[in-house]
Amino acid sequence: MEYLLPNGDRLSLPDGATGADAAAAIGPGLARAALAIKVDGVTYDLARPLPTGGEGRIEILTERSGEEALELIRHDAAHVFAEAMLELYPGVQISIGAPIENGFYYDLDLPDGVTLNEEDFPAIEARMREHIEADEPFVREDVPVAVALDRYRGAGQSYKVELIEDLVKNAPADAPVETVSLYTNGDFVDLCRGPHAPTTKRIRAFKLQSVAGAYWRGDSNRKMLTRVYGTAFFSQRELDEHLERLERARQNDHRRLGQQLGMFAFSEVSPGAAFWFPGGAAVFNELVRLSREMGRDRGYVEAKTPQVYDSSLWKTSGHWDKYDANMFVTEYEEQQMALKPMNCPGHAKLFSMQPHSYRDLPLRLWEPGLLHRREPSGTLHGLLRVRHFAQDDSHIFCTEDQIQEEVAGVLQFAFDTYRLFELDVRLELSTRPEQRIGSDELWDRSEAALESALAGLGLEYTINEGDGAFYGPKIDIHMTDSLGRSWQLGTCQLDYNMPERFGLAYTGADNAEHRPVMIHRALMGSYERFIGILLEHFGGELPVWLAPLQVIVLPIADRHNSYGRSLRDRMAALDIRVELDDRTESVGRKIRDAEVRKVPFMLVIGDREQASGEVGVREHRAGDVGAVPAEEFIRRISELIATRALRHDRASEG
RNA sequence: GCCGACGUAGCUCAGCUGGUAGAGCACUUCACUCGUAAUGAAGGGGUCCGGGGUUCGAGUCCCCGCGUCGGCUCCA
Numbered sequence: 001m002e003y004l005l006p007n008g009d010r011l012s013l014p015d016g017a018t019g020a021d022a023a024a025a026i027g028p029g030l031a032r033a034a035l036a037i038k039v040d041g042v043t044y045d046l047a048r049p050l051p052t053g054g055e056g057r058i059e060i061l062t063e064r065s066g067e068e069a070l071e072l073i074r075h076d077a078a079h080v081f082a083e084a085m086l087e088l089y090p091g092v093q094i095s096i097g098a099p100i101e102n103g104f105y106y107d108l109d110l111p112d113g114v115t116l117n118e119e120d121f122p123a124i125e126a127r128m129r130e131h132i133e134a135d136e137p138f139v140r141e142d143v144p145v146a147v148a149l150d151r152y153r154g155a156g157q158s159y160k161v162e163l164i165e166d167l168v169k170n171a172p173a174d175a176p177v178e179t180v181s182l183y184t185n186g187d188f189v190d191l192c193r194g195p196h197a198p199t200t201k202r203i204r205a206f207k208l209q210s211v212a213g214a215y216w217r218g219d220s221n222r223k224m225l226t227r228v229y230g231t232a233f234f235s236q237r238e239l240d241e242h243l244e245r246l247e248r249a250r251q252n253d254h255r256r257l258g259q260q261l262g263m264f265a266f267s268e269v270s271p272g273a274a275f276w277f278p279g280g281a282a283v284f285n286e287l288v289r290l291s292r293e294m295g296r297d298r299g300y301v302e303a304k305t306p307q308v309y310d311s312s313l314w315k316t317s318g319h320w321d322k323y324d325a326n327m328f329v330t331e332y333e334e335q336q337m338a339l340k341p342m343n344c345p346g347h348a349k350l351f352s353m354q355p356h357s358y359r360d361l362p363l364r365l366w367e368p369g370l371l372h373r374r375e376p377s378g379t380l381h382g383l384l385r386v387r388h389f390a391q392d393d394s395h396i397f398c399t400e401d402q403i404q405e406e407v408a409g410v411l412q413f414a415f416d417t418y419r420l421f422e423l424d425v426r427l428e429l430s431t432r433p434e435q436r437i438g439s440d441e442l443w444d445r446s447e448a449a450l451e452s453a454l455a456g457l458g459l460e461y462t463i464n465e466g467d468g469a470f471y472g473p474k475i476d477i478h479m480t481d482s483l484g485r486s487w488q489l490g491t492c493q494l495d496y497n498m499p500e501r502f503g504l505a506y507t508g509a510d511n512a513e514h515r516p517v518m519i520h521r522a523l524m525g526s527y528e529r530f531i532g533i534l535l536e537h538f539g540g541e542l543p544v545w546l547a548p549l550q551v552i553v554l555p556i557a558d559r560h561n562s563y564g565r566s567l568r569d570r571m572a573a574l575d576i577r578v579e580l581d582d583r584t585e586s587v588g589r590k591i592r593d594a595e596v597r598k599v600p601f602m603l604v605i606g607d608r609e610q611a612s613g614e615v616g617v618r619e620h621r622a623g624d625v626g627a628v629p630a631e632e633f634i635r636r637i638s639e640l641i642a643t644r645a646l647r648h649d650r651a652s653e654g
Numbered sequence: 655g656c657c658g659a660c661g662u663a664g665c666u667c668a669g670c671u672g673g674u675a676g677a678g679c680a681c682u683u684c685a686c687u688c689g690u691a692a693u694g695a696a697g698g699g700g701u702c703c704g705g706g707g708u709u710c711g712a713g714u715c716c717c718c719g720c721g722u723c724g725g726c727u728c729c730a
Binding site: 118209210212215219224226317319344380488584596608624 | 655656657658659665685686687688689690691692693703720721722723724725726727728729730
């Protein structure tokens, strides 16, 4: 058969030729460097005969092939890890190991009474290194199901047995599973789809990183296995660089930055709820103000609704049945009450308390509502996952033919918001979940409406089957934190159900009652989470308008304090967040402390400035940018704040 | 909630195999009055997360609880 190389050359190979043959035919250097071969986009082991048919586009993967090549040796490393564990921990049962972004993992069931922690890693790594040095070939073998089952039953590897049984059970009727592939390296045989590099020695550098728990089959009703995470690279240098990147990301952890900047803290007297220090509260309030102002310009109106409601409200909305375990419930004079975990039922109730004409629609209600959710203890994570938070929450009540325009408006609003911070986001459309309320017909209409809104704006998105809210499908907007974890920011959810349950109505042009549609939306998600994301995104260096402290005045000597005070007072009167550092310390010291706090502007004032009514401007990172008249500085910073400028570089130059 | 690790001064952390606590920074006071990333000295500050237990004696060992961290499950 004739194959096509990436450079356009053609390569003719006899039937039955392997990837190794292909590499050798191209050149001896490539034959040595080859790790695997890609045929029409599918990667194969070098030792396997090349598939025939298809277009025959082939590409030899080598160490220089990037992520695809790394995936191979990370998968290899997972096998070597399991091999070492079987040798070092008799009785261990292995389940699943796989390459993932930036590394690999393997899930194991350790014998009773045996635990694994990071102190055990050096010994395991040493054993892994022996197997890598031994340059064990990975040998693939396709064996009948019965043979594989016998093998793993005999070895007491019940997880592998279950995996094989499920492979057979879940195979489509027209393509039954009769054989499974096994990969052997050294004495270790693993059930595995492959592909692998030719030998273990291709793993040039690796490291075990952490140990964690993971449910078998991802099912919280099943056994918790021990998961070990690790990574592998083609050189020690690349591995070291990767570890350094992780360390830098840890420096940008919002919890660390929040502490360092004096913005917020947590206490065990209220787990999952932040205490906001004045600096952090200022940031919080700036964001609330931003959503209020942007909403006002887009036809939103502000509402306020209660914190605690009788359980009947939650029964009407359906939350009581689905989320009762996740609400803070309390009793009050024999009434069961619950703290609101979301604003929608309150807003629906509010809507129902006044008559509405079709002329009033869409009604865009906004409330920075305070919410409490009883999140399981193990899920809390700094500001990113909390029990008490405030959402920039809106509910749009509209007619069915207004849906598309409203959804488009919400998405546009979202992008306008994120642009202020240069945040890169991605969209996901989540469709009907198994546990839901409402008829399939309503769901069909809702999902179609969201899809056409996305299509209308020409946006790219992925689909999350079954991940919708229990009352309607949603478009979610996600972002990634400093360690690559994904967090949801915004959401736009379409809901026919809540209006139904609350019996909402408006009077149409025909003077008859009609049911409105409800669109739930939040753009920052929660202010807490958004601040966490922003801190990591900006490495703690928030734009001036958002900075906890915008200006600090640094008198050189005590005799400049009164000038400093007058400067501070003038700026404070303009709502600029400003402090005066009148400690009896050296300027050097005051500057250092201000730099550590990442204060965007430092105003150094001494005899010269005092005499001329100027300020010596120092910008965070940029350093001394020269003296300007105080008026001039105040005018410029006010401008930066008023326009919510993203950057202030050169702010004090002409 | 589940698995594992961790919890010592406001913060970051040290404290070997059990012998009743230490550093740096921060804070207070004093001296210094300083020109762009740490002036010096002195001082105050701890229910060693909480509760039980073992022991002559527990920060240290064991058990339970709480919290935090890394994951898993969940996330209206």
